[in-house]
Amino acid sequence: MSTQQSLAERSAELFRSVQAHICDGLEAIDGKARFKSDEWNRADLGGQKGGGGLTRILAGGSVFEKAGVNFSQVQGTMAADFAAKLGAPREEVPFYATGVSLVIHPFSPMIPTTHANWRFLQLGEKQWFGGGADMTPYYLEDEDATHFHSTMKGICDKYSPDYYPRFKKWCDEYFYLPHRQETRGIGGLFFDYVGRDDGADLEAFFPFVRDLGLAFTEQYLPIVARRKDTPFGEEQKKFQLLRRGRYVEFNLLYDRGTHFGLQTNGRIESILMSLPAVVHWDYCPEVLPGSREEYLIKTLQKPREWV
């Protein structure tokens, strides 16, 4: 790794390789479907200039119903109002953003959905890292949540004892649906604006982001492997489809990444690939007392320590 390259360039290179690494891992375990790739340029999107991305989608697999892994590297000028929201002065300001973002929706309700994102941003004079990963089970197995968390905790602890508790808590707070009074899933890590105002050393933070990106397969695929042959019926499938409704509610009502993409005239189909292929909303659905469905819902009402 040459230090002659800027952090912005090295981040983009990292995220490209993380994308390839994760797609390979997902294809291997799916065994049937392959990722399709769409390379896109902002210049093709209504005259927006600067950069583009590579959207990779796997649909209709034997394990994964819809999995999207996006890479993007864009630059341009950000509108004054939006810049102010991100901590810049209220004026038009140049920005640069690169990241990888993924959402994986398995077909089976016995396998959790997961999301991850790591990004590097420059806005005027400021630059920062953001990112994280969280998991959304339907039929929660405690050991899966513990595996997911402990993989990430292992990486955190190599860098700072402070990272895991801080970023775990941030994740619980971020992926929260106030109108449902529950978290989106069993959490994971979340961090943002690292290096923007906190004096963090971004050169020292870069390898941490790299390790998280490259460990994603290790934290998720063993869970897929042990749940993918678990039998399920219509009732379990129905519960999954209803829970996916909460996923859509979070992404459209609250997710900053989604709103950032829409407000910066991002590529819509790449942003909204996070939405599941099939979703149900029933009026006042109920779960049976003592059921596994109820266990999930109760668990999501209060963040838990998994490690």
Place this chain on the structure above:
Amino acid sequence: MSTQQSLAERSAELFRSVQAHICDGLEAIDGKARFKSDEWNRADLGGQKGGGGLTRILAGGSVFEKAGVNFSQVQGTMAADFAAKLGAPREEVPFYATGVSLVIHPFSPMIPTTHANWRFLQLGEKQWFGGGADMTPYYLEDEDATHFHSTMKGICDKYSPDYYPRFKKWCDEYFYLPHRQETRGIGGLFFDYVGRDDGADLEAFFPFVRDLGLAFTEQYLPIVARRKDTPFGEEQKKFQLLRRGRYVEFNLLYDRGTHFGLQTNGRIESILMSLPAVVHWDYCPEVLPGSREEYLIKTLQKPREWV
């Protein structure tokens, strides 16, 4: 109609009777399913005091997959930030709101979805009416759009030649998805804040709102009647499910009514009954040139005069 009753009370009474009238009409044409009723009190919703509502839902009918018709009459104290957004001083302020709100999702893609809402609000010293109705077809028949619009235009013209053009345009602007660069459907009427700052006579506006509410069945049910036996296949159904995704996107990303309900701790299941029962999101779905699907999409890209 006694003038001893306040406009707030008479509005609530009107909206209750509009709800009953519309539910009767929908049940008659469905012929199979009946509306279920949930009476709720804000006092039961986490200690919020003041009023409540009657949520009526018809699910799994022969014509209607999910139809919700809500009545509510609530009062309380609005948070300073939210009050400021609605034009009041930035301080806690008492509010009163009553309205009827409906969303009808037929099973067949050959029948349009429709939404309507009429409401009366008091916020501190101010009071106003808001409301409207719009229609979202999947397989657009021009004559249906014309019928929908001309029924409402007939009512508008009885009150003011200015109403139809003004409220029709407002509807096209309101039900717009900027990220998709299309309107939600073929429009209808939309108005808000009538009487708040424009000096409108609310006593004179009340019968207009009443006429709109009572004419809803006349503007929508003839369309249902002539399309409900039109055959369709999997391809048409699939297109409907994808288009419903746009409906969800609008309601969660942009709809003021949804955000108002969520921010005032409304009854979540009554607010989100607007979401369709089954929704699909595919990555980059395509339509054939010259197809009816393409005709719909092109029509939604530019508001049209239907009368």
